Amino acid sequence: MIATLRALALVCATAFRVSKKETIAAFTETVGQILRGLNPLFFGLFASGVVHHDPTQLIIAVAGLACSTGITGALQVIGVNARIKQQTYVAFEFSRQTSLLMATIETLDHHEDPELQDKLQTFRTWSGSVGQALNAVLNLIHTVAWSGTTVVVALTADWRLLILAALGVPRLLLIARTARWDKIAEEKGSPYRRLTDRLVDLTRDPDAGAEARVFGLRRVMMQRIRDSARAAQQPDLVRNSKHALLDLCNGIFYFGGAIAIIGWMISDAIDGSVSVAVLTIAITSIGSLQQVSSNLVANIKWLGEASRSAVRFVWLRDYAAGVHHRYTGELQPPARLATGLRLEGVSYRYNGAEHDSVHRIDLDLPAGSVVALVGENGAGKSTLVKLLTGMYQPTEGRILVDGVDLAEIDLTAWRERASAAFQDHADLEFAALHAVGLGEVGRVDDEGEVRRALHDGAASDVLTALPDGLATQLGPSWPAGVDLSGGQWQRLAIARGMMRQKPLLLALDEPTSALDAATEHALFDRYAVAARSAGGRGGVTLLVTHRFSTVAAADIVLVLAGGRIVEQGTHDQLMAAGGAYAELYEIQARGYR
Template sequence: MTATAPTVPGGWSRYLRLWLELLGLCRRAYPGRTAGLLAIKLVSSVNVAATALALQATVDAIVHGDVTAAAAAGVAAAVTYALSAYLLTLDFTLMILMVDSVGALDMTRRINDEIVGLDALDHLERTEVLDRITVVQAGGWSLVYGTWTVVDVVAGAIRLGLTLLLLGTVSPWLLLLLVFAALPLWLDRRGQHAVAKAETDTAEAFRLQRHLFNLATEAAGGKEIRVSAAGDAVTELQTGAWDEAVRGRTRARLRAAGYKVVGWVLFTAGFAGGLVMLLDRAARGQGSVGDVVLAITVAVTLRDSIQMTVARVSRTASSAGVVDAYLWLRAYAARARDADADGLPTPAVLREGITLEGVRFTYPGTDRATLDGLNCHLPAGSVVAVVGEYGSGKTSLVKLLCKFYQPDAGTIRVDGVDLARLVTADWHARTSAAFQDFGRFQIRFGQTVGLGDVQRLDDREAVREAIRAADADALVQRLPEGLDTQLGRRFDGVDLSEGQWQKTALARASMRRTPLLLVLDEPTASLDAPSEHAIFERYMARARELSARTGTVTVVVSHRFSTVTDADLILVLHAGRIVESGTHDELLAIGGRYAQLYGIQAEAYAAG
């Protein structure tokens, strides 16, 4: 079921909840390291004030001639200063280890789960969804890093509070530095929000340039680009998309830099005024020399603390785009799951079959209906062939049956129940399919077949049985390491031909034992005639076996009419409509579109 754009709860509460969630994730993954990091950050915050107080005591003891007290305070100052340097290094090392581990592993998997959890395909064709996916695709590291940067900001606030408290003991007027310190933070945050918005707004252009870059640099598109001498044209298009993306992001970054400069100018003016006041106070003999040293030390520390806090807030804000995109995507996925949660279970066995009533469908972003007013019944246990010219709507029909999309109008019923009401994941679990645009999973051969039924991914006998069903035994025998052969040259493996990849996809589609829907979308388009004949014989036999077991409906999409003559029902599609239906003999007897197209193909094969 299609999810509408989510309304993500506003305010800071959503950020706080995510922050606590990610911090809890770190604690569960590395409890000792998390506790150690929090302790280090707390001690570091307090240690700044301890260093300033130790310096104050050292100077006052020297002025009063108390050598012992001066030495003790000096040692304390040296120890606290050294401790600060040590904790800073330890903090950085542990935090990077934490972010690398949790961000690269746990969060990346969570992000992938949200994306893969979108059962239908229409989600992945919506610009608003793709824009967020573009932002969060490699954002696991940024999310966890941002979490610990928030901890740093909290630690910086503690440090800042202690610093201002010490300044207040010297002169209440120095507390005005807090106002000047807040200005860089506020202005920088405003600039970073502009940067985050620009990244989302330009995500589509950024995604387009990446696609064009991959098109020009990967082998799949490289052949046509070189033959057509289109390299320069593709490069120009990629450069144009890149310029568009960079232009928007550069403007936002320049604006953010301007805000930052203004903020620091204002803080510098306030800091200079505070120093002038301190010097005037010292010249008039007010307070001890230690107080003056304390104030100067703390003021300098305040500058460093503000600079560090601003940098950390900037890093936090810079990840705000990833955070917002992740929260939006998660809310969107949750809405999709909620819409499907109250669905009905998929039946164990088909008894009536699948019925289409007035089905109309238009792809997102287009105006012309791909399917328009389909009415037909696919009986339980039947083999149904869908034929027609290219663009007639054959594959679109298959996508609706697989529940990748919802019809714009009309209903698809499974044993009388609206397919839209069935839990999508359950229906997918009872569907097996070999698609025209089959996947080329460049992992071990046994694994790429086993993915057809992940519950039996490591069941080598089940994998071998599926390979036999796809007539792919000879292919496995030629592989250097059999089922354990790595596929794909980019991984130093074996590269398969188009026909071999298609046989692999057919084997994958044979993994499930009790599908209710078996889809073969142009299953032999890349195979030679002998292989095609062998495949169809095997799959017709399997379809009859599944029919007797679970009432499986087998849908075969093919542009080669000679391969579907044994089907129980043939649907002839033209311009998104079913113009004829019946058995092979019935359609030939009618002498309509099917008979005409069948005759043309028969003559073409005979002449060949």
């Protein structure tokens, strides 16, 4: 309850901040709802005026109905227009905040942890309801105002109408139970919705489309999409069946009681103990009193759905804040490395994993050195890179930058002094200039720097192949967009990593996996020469690969296996030692002979 109230308070505060006039105008609709609740009273006066030939009652009734209808209609137009604008502003603001939160979370856990992924999927599925939360609050306020007026009018006519109003109470008492049904349905369907979204994305992906056609996977994919979609819908179907049965029972209970009470009042009217006006108010109040409970239930249900979405937004905000509070470093990184980077007993275990991905690593990366990190797939190489770049925080141990714990250094400032090219890089479908230039945001439009980065990343020939040079739109999904091969996209990603000329850490995490071994060897030799020529800055260049033949130019070669450093030294030293490195080197070398 506290979380819900906190979330709704946030929504209301946000709505007032981004749309003050619309928020105030939306409340005028409440006045109209109060006037609408007086309609049964005017109908009763009208009936009494007709029966008793009383023109005064007739005039009051007609004037009351005319004013009520006219004013209610005018205020409704004002209120609805205000709410539509307000909902647009609020939805946009929460979308903006959500995007900002997702983009500024320091770690990658929310992209890789299945439990967090399911929570985020639930949030994404229902995130549109966040913008409707205030609308739901306003509707509930309007409904309460109308319901209160309706009940008061009914009670002033005849006490038995209190019984009629009370027949709707059981439905209200079951709101908490039905809200739990809704929440359970949303959460149970979330993993299957995520699976369905992934499968549907595969049908739109050109690479996956090629495999699907070659292997004849169309029917298999469609069947899996159907199965996952049905599994996602099943909790909703169960929930809807429960709601339908409950509504049927409530309807029978209410209208059964209403028939008995109206029959009782008709009998009294025949006896003359109940006036025509009172009977008219009672009959016209049957539907209104039934709507009191049904409207309250519907609006509370809507508010519950919107508030759950708001609660999930608060959860996302709290999660982002929790991650942020783990990275409280304020120190600036050094202008240049004096001693280098050191790992002391560093371990990292992924959420839910039984074993460490890297385990108790002690390692020195001297300033100005070129370090090659090799090992089989799954050895923990990429994890180590992400630890050094601050994407992960060690579960044990610490990373030192010139003797200062990386946890004490401002993470944003550290990343501004680092650069990287990853195997799983982004294919940025922008103009070629920006696809490379975003590696240094401050120089994104600097053609000279972009051309220099393309040269350093051995990607100048990619630029030559583009019809409009740096102005070429990349990506076939855009008008006049040019598609690139996997190797070309990868070389642009490498060039993007070269935009920063003097990083303290340059991490190249298998950035040439789509290239042949000879080209990779030439590129790594080039990186090593460039790194040594810039050794005065004291930066560390870390080359990660599973191809042993490309790392001979490195100052230090580290062999990683099972999350541990099993060998280290120069290429010649490791070959002479005849250990795991030499053995794996020979095995791979025979493959190219």
